[in-house]
Amino acid sequence: MLKRFWQRRGVATLILLAVGSLVGAGVYAQVSYQSDVEQYLPQALPEAAQDQFELLLFVSDENGYLYSGDSASGGSVGYVTITEAQGYGGAMTVVIGWSPEATILTLDVPEHYEDMIPWFQRLYDLEFFDQYIGRKYSEPLQLTTDIDTVTRSTVSVVGVNTGVQRGRALVAEQLGDPYPMPEEPIQFGAIEMLLFVGLGSVVALRLVPGLRKFHWARYLTLTFGLVVLGFWFVIPLSLIHFAIWAVGFAPAWQSHLFLYILIFGVVGLAVLLAKNFYCFWLCPFSAIQEVMHILGGGRVTPSPKWQRRLRNIPYFLLWLALFLALLLRNASVASFEPWQALFSLSGTIDQWLLVGVTLVTAMIVKDFWCWYLCPIRAVLDTILKIRRRIKAEWLQKVSPRLKKAA
């Protein structure tokens, strides 16, 4: 009986359980999350007496707080601002202690999701935070001109700076000398243009009848992906890019336009044109694997039965990573793909081990990671399957009417 149920409803039950557990994890995390910002006040302004902090201002849409701190005798010793900004893996909390004249005394980021070891640690190692100490609220505090950025940690750096600017806006308003947040400039440069070129080329090569015969052209787009998305800008499509939306921390589109083009371009094209234009065409890791396979020349493939079984593993890894990200409200824990270490040329020992094993295996098994492990292919295949299902059901509904009309 169990066997018959499994044969008939096994897949549907698994899908239902997977979706249910993801929704459950997301709801639980949102309901149980509590942020006690007041715990950070004494450390931000140590001169103030323990119970002498007073909330002066709260901006709900930015989760921004401004506290004043007094000494035990009652005299003002400064302010504390607590603001939120967008980092790589989610929102970060930026806590600043200000003097009564609004000079920065302390700066810390006690809550963040920048767990991509070692990228956030670099900010401490390279004394990024120290650059703000002693700066007055009236200084521009612009990145690259006033504050040096940190290579490989750009998104975290932008997040911290945005948090500082938001804190400055609160203090400046309190002092009666408003310093509004500067308009976020829309960043449209080389990478955004190259993304359009890359996606457009793949669409043309796969859909324009005259171009489809040029099979070698796939190697051109793969090389493009390897150079541009891989080693140049280090932005291969990653599960973390999907997880940040699932967790509810969409990055600002003005400063992350490339991310919007990449994700909505790949997903939108799959929905519109029913094809995966990323895997095997633009993915830089796919390109590396193909190179390794040419070098290795192995032809190991499992039997069709095992091929079918093993190709379900990416769905398990996708579910596990998303479940953890939703449960912990932390998109960066979803990242486990080998390309983070490979293209950023920086990673922990387990990341490099994954790179090594995957690339060596790719020498004997063609597109090893893509077929048997890649969560990105699982995401895109799921989108395509849902699309096919919706289309089939729609056609089933519409076709009797069409027949009738005919």
Added chain:
Amino acid sequence: MVTEGQPQTKKGRLKNTVIIFLVSLVVVICVAHLVFNITKPTLPVFEFPPIKLHD
């Protein structure tokens, strides 16, 4: 080519075993990495100098 239903040769079984072993190995590393993302143990970091293709 071996299709479903056909008896497998010794070579075919060996290929299956090799791939199952390799996939299992990589799955274990991936799951370990997910766990490390949460527990954050202090692991040695290996870095190469960045490729200077752009600023």
